[in-house]
Amino acid sequence: MELAHLAAFVAVAEHGGFSAAAEQLHLTQPAVSKRIAQLEASLDARLFDRLGRRVLPTEAGHLLLPRARQLLADAEHAQRALRELDLDIGGSLRLVCSHHIGLHRLPPVLRKFGERHPQVELELRFLDSEQAWQEVLHGRSELALSTLGPATPPLQATRLWHDPLCFVAAATHPLAQRKTLALTDLSTHPAVLPDPGTFTHRIVAEAFALRGLPLHLRMTTHYLETIKMLASVGLAWSVLPQTLLDRSLRVLPVRGVKLSRDLGLVAHTGRTPSRAARAFTQLLRHYAD
Template sequence: MDLASLEAFLAIADSGGFSAAGERLHLTQPAVSKRIAALEAQLGRRLFDRIGREVALTEAGQALLPRARRILAELEDTRRALGNLDAEVGGRLSFATSHHIGLHRLPPLLRRFGQTHPQAALDLRFLDSEQAWAEVLHGRLELAITTLGPAAAPLRTVPVWDDPLEFVVAPEHPLAGRGEVTLGDLAAHPAVLPDANTFTHRIVADRFAAEGLAPRLRMTTNTMETLKMLASVGLAWSVLPHTMLDAQTVVLRVPGVALRRQLGYVTHAGRTLSNAARAFMALLDDAAGPASVHGH
């Protein structure tokens, strides 16, 4: 098995098609097909069923998938370990963050990293937190800087920023004029929140559930700026980080309810990190200050 064919196999499995895999690998579709044909010939097994435009893994393909991931992850780990032998901070750092953190928390750190380590190339992707964690788990990214949820081995989380959350409405919303509101009051009005599978949604939903309530969702979106806009035009109430508050929305006082989330970074405990990743983590640790606790 050659590595190029394994890379093509994984790209198809992850993207769901030969064309999409070609775009990811910067190859033509016939070149991708040729690599898969060679791999299938070597293994003596068909790896994909092609049903019209749909591509599905065969039983042999499903058996190969985790092994192919391990082989390529081990190779990338070896490359990083050897690259770290010279102490320079160079090469490419592939990491992901959310739009909110990228806009509101990272700019000064990105500027400092670029000034301190001009030889390093940053490959920054904007992903939802849960998707970014999956990319770290599978070895496609070294680092994810996201909202932190419950972590299980082999992922390792390090908190950097405490992020208080506030209930907000438009100035003309029926609840805006009240000195105090309850979760019951909020449950009686429509809400706009992040998707149900996000860490932030779970923080909100769990607090309501503790009182036997549930938010009445009008719609969901994972972009905090969009949530702010929808709340500010009076469509519904929402929950926003304290850092985003301004005159466009009114903060509701909900006695006894203090929501907050942790923002930080996620790495894979079993993978070798590049010098560039270690250098960026050091900047994050500095931003966290001495209260940062490593590993959860």
């Protein structure tokens, strides 16, 4: 039984005729007659007797009428509940985030989200960007905030922030004494960088590979804050986001090379976003570059 057919049946029963029912439903009389005929065919029962100009429910019609009214009321309540979903957002949201974004981009977003949607149970974990992508891919997290690499279905990446990268070293490092530098100069000194499997490491490595230059690594680590400390004590030069720079580091004037990365949101295209995820995504866009 279709709701449209039931609505036509109730209208005819309540108004005692097809013309009045058609007027109420904003349909033509033939359209109402067709719906009643289709309903009778589906139920294999005659629902109305036509007595001259009068239309009266049969015994089957009387039996169906209260149930049809209840079905239509239930459908209306369900539609209203769906329309009101976003008015009271609750549930849970599993979010995974890179350490850097969590420290430097996420705090104002989390603060505002908590104020707007206190009923949402937020499960937040911090992982490297590449691991974060795997969490979304395998359905263990609904959203990820990370450095963006090449995204292939079923993952979809949305850029939120442009993140310039700078060549840096301690003020006492030999490279910091130069007024101008090229990648050739950096290739003769060891570097400390994120692990080779990270998107950021690949950005730096590709810049050297394009110029046929070696990249000498003193060590690698997952954490940018640790890299910053190692570079600030003069152990090696490095590449860090502008948001991490302070007086402990000096930006190296490397000519002809500008490095940057994109930060953003990763979601699974095959997953229907929860109300909480939709609200969080909408809020993120207000804080994007």
